[in-house]
Amino acid sequence: MTTTIGILGAGKLGTVLAQLTTAAGYHVLIAGSGHVAKIQLTVEVLIPAAVPTTIAEVCHQADIVILALPLSKYQTLSPAALAGKLVIDAMNYWWETDGNREDLTNTHYSSSEQVARYFHKSHVVKALNHMGYHDLFDEPRLQGQPGRKAIAIAGDEEKYVEETVKLVDRLGFDPVRAGSLADSGKMEPGSAVFGANVTKKELKKLLTDFSKTKYGQ
Template sequence: MKIGIIGAGNIGGNLTRRLTALGHDVSVANSRGPETLAALVEETGATPVKVQDAARGAEVVVVTVPLKAVPNLPSGLLDEAADGVVVIDTGNYYPQQRDGRIAAIEDDGLTESRWTAQQIGHTVIKAFNGTYAQDILDRPRPAGAPDRVALPVAGDDEAAKRVVRALIDELGFDTVDAGGLDDSWRQQPGTPVYGLAEGTAAVTKALAEASPERPAGHRA
């Protein structure tokens, strides 16, 4: 597939490494410009682009930037994407550590991914937000392996969710359907599944045990 990755930090960089290795056509962008991506491009063969060009022709777009940066993404970001483009949101709200106070999340109770979807004007699939970046490189396993890690995946668009779950399977991980975007609080920071590197049974159990009350450490 043609995949655009916006954000070349730990998650974005390692997804670039793995997805290019699997043969996907990957374009990658960051806020500092294509020229700063030379090392990653040389390593992976991905195409460096400006943020406004990252989604051009893409069937899948991965948004993996700090939450506070989402409103600053270019308007019309997805205008030239492929029809039916699937957008993956890996983001997390860290108000005390990084993002500051976002009223719609704090006061209105929006899930982080619902807020992101509103900002970019396109529904998203929440995935990889609680995954250790190094696990993307170190933990892939073949289907059926007893130590295969499962990732929760939430979203409202069932067809898009199927695309994402198939891509994650190709990357070497199982998935658990975590419901719609309004259910995605179950995989936000501070929940039992966040950072959990276990199989489908443990992930399913952790999602069920989550509390909708945001922990104090993850409130502004």
Template sequence: MTGMEVGRPRIAILGVGHVGSALARTMLDASYEVAVAASGDPKKIELIASVLMPGARAHWAKDAVADADIVVLAIPLHRFSSLDHRMFDGKIVIDTMNYWAPTDGVQALFEDTPLSSSEVVQGALAGATVVKTFNHIGYHEMEEERRPAGSPDRRALGVASDDPQVAALVGELVDAIGYEPIVLDGLAEGNAFEPGGPVFGARLTAPEFERAVTVDAVA
């Protein structure tokens, strides 16, 4: 890993399962400063972090969030409601979560609504700016699918937020770790990334991704 680059946003990843660990490694490889946190005492994950995410710092969740510019929610969605939503005020929050009722159980907050799941998250995190990305690629692909900018087979990942400047900033992060960011117009457009959407789990180049979401929007 190279030294941390001055001026890059500091990252906090909540969740040290498969998704959180894979994202931590890719971001560390791209020279981002990364802190990780689970639901309890950071001492319980220090060994995991040192082995699976060398270079990541284990913290209490509230401390990791407080010190970060960008917070990544890499937790099962059913745990979202138990978080202290106020600690995200003023933060950029990347939502990697998907709503799977068979595994998460029925979550009333995400049921019977025309909103995308990330729009629901944004409504709950009123003081934060939510960005949807990383939810439509498998954790086992996050490292192996990376490609340098300009590679003809570089995989595209969607980025959706209601704040264009924040979406562009997160797009830079997506690009830095080895993927082609496709920035959409708002969180509502992120429904294309959700389970059952046209790009969920699909390995697409940028032109293929853009065609897929355009056809879905027209349909």
């Protein structure tokens, strides 16, 4: 059976992720924050193979849910609605969008650890957050092609990290394991990894060198 991918967030990142996942052969549902009609035309023009629907339907029908919302909005979602699902956190903190939030900038915890605590019955993996949406759109390549770019993945549950590894590879990128959710801070804004549009070898080095940088100290 075809895996159903649900994307919550129909902005620039969510739209690109819907294009990538439909191109990779997944059945894709996408929802924005408002009424379905608000994204209907955008989806029909840019992602005709995707299905615009409600947040409730995405949560109900999708096998894998990708969070492409502003980080400050994840608590508007129901933890119960996503219970048991693989939830891929592609969100980042932006003060311009999210406001000055001490809870989202707590240096003792990565933002994904906070997301995982909220969705405590889900299986949260951090991925697809550090590469810009333009690069995500432009860079997919077949496995083994020269210059294939890499995506970092962090998570605490091997089964669900492996599912995410397979998804990232199918989307056209080399997956690179970055450690646990506690290590996902290496992928957040301010780190050398954030914004990186590099090969697997280069990405591994950036992750390894994280502790040597100002952000990692």
